[in-house]
Amino acid sequence: MKKQLLAAFIGLNITAVAQAATPSAEEMWEIIQQQQEQISTLKEQLSNNDSRISETEIIAEATISAVEQISLAPAASSKTTLGGYGEVHYNNLEKDDGIGDKNEVDFHRFVLFTSHQFTDSIRFFSELEVEHSIAGDGQVGEVELEQAFIEWDISANQSAKAGLFLMPIGIINETHEPNTFYGTERNNVEKYIIPATWWEAGAALNGELAQGLSYDIAAHSGLFMDDGEYKPRDGRQKVGKAKADDMAFTGRLKYTAIPGLELATSVQRQNDVRQGEGEGISGTLIETHLAWQKNDFQLRALYAAWDFDTAINDIKQGADEQTGFYIEPSYKLTDKIGVFARFSEYDNTAGSSVDSAVEQFDIGINYWLHPNVVFKMDYQDQDNNSGTGSDGFNIGVGFSY
Amino acid sequence: MFNSAYNRIFFVGLLATTLLASPLLSAKGVFQSGPDFFAEVFAPHKPQSKVLWMTADIRQQAEKILDRPVVGLRVRYHQLDGKTAWILEEIGKEMPITIGVVINQHKIAKVKILAYRESRGGEVRYPAYMAQYEGAVLTDQRKLDKSIDGITGATLSVWAVNKVAALALYYHGLVNPVESTNGQSK
Numbered sequence: 001m002k003k004q005l006l007a008a009f010i011g012l013n014i015t016a017v018a019q020a021a022t023p024s025a026e027e028m029w030e031i032i033q034q035q036q037e038q039i040s041t042l043k044e045q046l047s048n049n050d051s052r053i054s055e056t057e058i059i060a061e062a063t064i065s066a067v068e069q070i071s072l073a074p075a076a077s078s079k080t081t082l083g084g085y086g087e088v089h090y091n092n093l094e095k096d097d098g099i100g101d102k103n104e105v106d107f108h109r110f111v112l113f114t115s116h117q118f119t120d121s122i123r124f125f126s127e128l129e130v131e132h133s134i135a136g137d138g139q140v141g142e143v144e145l146e147q148a149f150i151e152w153d154i155s156a157n158q159s160a161k162a163g164l165f166l167m168p169i170g171i172i173n174e175t176h177e178p179n180t181f182y183g184t185e186r187n188n189v190e191k192y193i194i195p196a197t198w199w200e201a202g203a204a205l206n207g208e209l210a211q212g213l214s215y216d217i218a219a220h221s222g223l224f225m226d227d228g229e230y231k232p233r234d235g236r237q238k239v240g241k242a243k244a245d246d247m248a249f250t251g252r253l254k255y256t257a258i259p260g261l262e263l264a265t266s267v268q269r270q271n272d273v274r275q276g277e278g279e280g281i282s283g284t285l286i287e288t289h290l291a292w293q294k295n296d297f298q299l300r301a302l303y304a305a306w307d308f309d310t311a312i313n314d315i316k317q318g319a320d321e322q323t324g325f326y327i328e329p330s331y332k333l334t335d336k337i338g339v340f341a342r343f344s345e346y347d348n349t350a351g352s353s354v355d356s357a358v359e360q361f362d363i364g365i366n367y368w369l370h371p372n373v374v375f376k377m378d379y380q381d382q383d384n385n386s387g388t389g390s391d392g393f394n395i396g397v398g399f400s401y
Numbered sequence: 402m403f404n405s406a407y408n409r410i411f412f413v414g415l416l417a418t419t420l421l422a423s424p425l426l427s428a429k430g431v432f433q434s435g436p437d438f439f440a441e442v443f444a445p446h447k448p449q450s451k452v453l454w455m456t457a458d459i460r461q462q463a464e465k466i467l468d469r470p471v472v473g474l475r476v477r478y479h480q481l482d483g484k485t486a487w488i489l490e491e492i493g494k495e496m497p498i499t500i501g502v503v504i505n506q507h508k509i510a511k512v513k514i515l516a517y518r519e520s521r522g523g524e525v526r527y528p529a530y531m532a533q534y535e536g537a538v539l540t541d542q543r544k545l546d547k548s549i550d551g552i553t554g555a556t557l558s559v560w561a562v563n564k565v566a567a568l569a570l571y572y573h574g575l576v577n578p579v580e581s582t583n584g585q586s587k
Contacts (some may be wrong), residue, residue, distance in 0.1 A: 064474050064475065067474060068472070068473050068474055068475075081495050083494075083495075115495055117495075117496075120518070123520075125520075151520060153429055156429055156430045157429070159520065171553065171554075174554060175553070175554040180554075180556060208523070211527060212524060212527065256524045256552060256553075257524075257527065257529065258529060259527075259529055259530045259533055259549075259550040259551075259552075260550025260551060261550075262552070262553040262554070291553040293550050293551055293553070294550060295548045295550070296548065371468075371560065
């Protein structure tokens with residue numbers, strides 16, 4: 001009996017619970033409507049949040065871009081750039097004949113570069129130099145404009161330039177910042193035969209013929225050897241009211257397809273180094289060089305030879321041939337320290353039967369305090385048949401920026 | 402002034418040289434766009450575009466590598482698994498060189514000159530020059546562990562590429578920390 005009563009009681013409760021848990025269709029519809037309303041509200045809120053997040057991202061992007069643009073602006077927007085280099089030398093040299101020993105310190109060169117980019121394809125470049133620290137009447141130094149030209153990229157692989165530019169000859173004539181070469185002083189072959197640093201006024205074309213094969217070709221002002229002069233170095237007019245009766249032409253082929261290797265040869269034709277005064281003297285310079293770097297080892301070798309009309313022999317016997325060469329192995333012991341040796345020989349009267357060559361052996365060290373700051377020390381042993389060679393050491397400090 | 406046979410030979414030579422110089426060769430200009438570079442590097446997959454924010458410490462290290470002040474708040478890069486690709490710019494002598502660098506497993510997989518604007522040193526873009534960088538890793542001094550044979554007269558262009566290659570390796574290390582033996586990144 002008790003069991004029956006209990007079962008009836010449970011049954012009633014279940015029915016009551018079931019009736020309470022199962023809403024009617026109307027109640028269900030009401031619940032769905034309420035839930036739908038809540039979903040719509042939430043969706044709207046979510047959409048607003050998304051919109052705000054997206055807007056925040058856009059604002060952040062715009063702000064960052066603006067800040068970057070402002071912070072980049074001074075460097076990126078400057079079309080005019082400045083640079084330069086300089087070198088101080090101390091020479092302690094004794095002459096073999098004991099006459100004219102050299103013991104002096106000299107701020108040999110101080111140079112300022114200025115360039116301006118007119119457009120992506122048109123630019124100006126200049127190099128203004130003070131040599132030997134002080135210039136003026138009776139002073140030892142000079143102020144020189146060594147480069148000032150307009151360069152124009154005609155196409156992707158060809159450029160033209162006009163103005164005053166460096167001759168495309170040799171290794172150091174175009175690249176002579178002190179941190180780029182060994183030895184306190186520049187080598188004698190490029191100085192007395194080529195003669196570096198050498199610039200003229202005119203027009204030039206430069207471009208690539210094939211991958212790793214480039215050319216330079218230029219028409220420009222010529223040398224002028226005044227009465228009694230026969231060395232190319234003396235004939236540089238430096239484009240100062242220069243005589244332009246007869247111009248000169250230079251061409252160069254350069255091969256650089258293999259990393260670390262440069263092979264180049266230049267030819268120059270001087271129509272008349274007397275520039276119409278007296279008997280004409282024409283001349284041809286042939287120069288060829290190799291610069292090879294493999295890991296820490298580097299080798300530079302250069303040969304240059306002038307062939308002038310024999311009429312020049314009336315000024316100086318044997319000056320119709322003027323030749324020189326050097327070979328310079330070097331080795332970088334560390335990133336900062338490099339050692340070199342150089343043997344060179346040059347002769348401004350190689351056409352004579354008398355041995356008038358100047359031979360020089362150099363050995364030295366470069367210490368790069370910074371890739372653009374170098375300290376140099378070297379010893380030189382110079383000999384010639386006239387006994388006027390100079391032996392001794394040179395110390396220098398140079399920089400470029 | 403223009404009366405000798407030499408002058409005539411010169412001008413004929415000048416004309417011939419100009420004609421020979423094929424316009425198909427490009428010593429200067431933009432060689433490849435950024436999107437094309439990334440597409441080529443990760444093909445056929447699509448990498449994730451990411452941003453490295455320049456914190457004070459990162460900026461300081463980047464300035465040491467480049468040896469100049471570094472501006473900008475972020476560096477964009479692309480990544481797929483352990484491979485990242487970066488497009489960075491550095492001035493050679495006067496003009497910026499745009500350089501693409503791909504790093505895979507902390508080694509340089511590829512360096513490519515995307516744009517070259519300097520007057521000299523365009524040889525640096527040749528595949529033979531770029532191939533020298535492959536496999537290079539960063540030393541503790543944050544320099545490349547390989548010696549790169551340069552270009553006589555255009556040392557600055559090679560230095561610029563060296564610095565960018567080292568910087569990309571440094572950035573890659575930041576976004577892909579090397580796991581040390583105790584399981585912590587270093």
